[in-house]
Amino acid sequence: MMKNNMETILEFNQQFVDKREYEQFLTNKFPDKKMAIITCMDTRLVELLPRAMNLRNGDAKIIKNAGAIISQPFGSVVRSVLVAIYELGANEVVVVGHYGCGMTGLNSEGIIEKAKARGVQDVVLDTLTNSGIKLHHWLRGFDNVHEGVLNSVRILRKHPLLPNDIPVHGMVIHPDTGALEWIADGYRYLEDVQSDPDLADKETHTPSATR
Template identity: 25%
Template sequence: MTTNAFDDVIGANAEYARDFALAGLRPAAARGLGLVTCMDSRIDPLAALGLEVGDAKILRNPGGRVTDDVLTALVLSAYLLEVGRVLVMPHTKCKMASVSGDDEVHELIRREHGVDTRSMEFHTDDDQMGALRHDLERVRHHPLLPKDLPVAGALYDVDTGRVELVDA
């Protein structure tokens, strides 16, 4: 029997689909939340915030940064998917906040893997709270987002599971 790198997840999906109960779920954010957070696998955003499938639009990327793509998704979410509030939630011990900048990441990848990534922007910043404040301002002042959209920042602690509101 041939195996491939995805047999485990495709097999798990077969089990999941056997009792699938989410058919007919509306595509809107039932609790009106747009969440921007990191792609870090230590974060379970639904459980951490007491949410269920369908409650929020969750946007994940390295560092939980508000990039141009995130802003595009937030505009679509605000007008088409019933998002009425946005929480930007980076986390403690984030690799993207532990380096001095993109140059350091490019050099690390080049040195360890021989790949030149300088054509990419990773949005690293070792001033995590400064980066969060910057990202919140990008959302709050985006000309296409509703002027009265509630926007807050929080920090998720990967060691305790606690979320601390840091800018509301």
């Protein structure tokens, strides 16, 4: 009989622990590079992104979701960022999107139809809608990865609970080569805002403002 995923995981884990293979990963909960990274859950980035960014176990707090999207300022992603800063010593934030992201042009209607095909009933969807939950908005993605990253950067920079000395950067990674583009310069943004606070509401952090 074929083993299921959980049985396979536990079998491997027993050997992993018995052979003390965990010793090479021993560290503590505080990020050595004092960074919090928000990135996508894409399978291509599991090992590629840390290697491409020269990150080892213990270097950074890595927060993942679909598309590296911050859809609203008081959700779990921002909460994780604030915990990383105030409790774990992070002093820099990087949002890393990637080309070929499944959230690009995501069709929320398509997801809803697939949910219905898997047994979610119309009455459930109607109840959610009548409760004020905007499923089409909640399930939407972005038009392009640059737009998605920059929007997440904006939300973080303007968040009332984020310290005003925390640089928030935006990057895009190629999921095949690991090549990185720095599209939002958090250092430059802080310098600009320090010299002219009115710039906080302007697009000085877009690619043209990158060093």
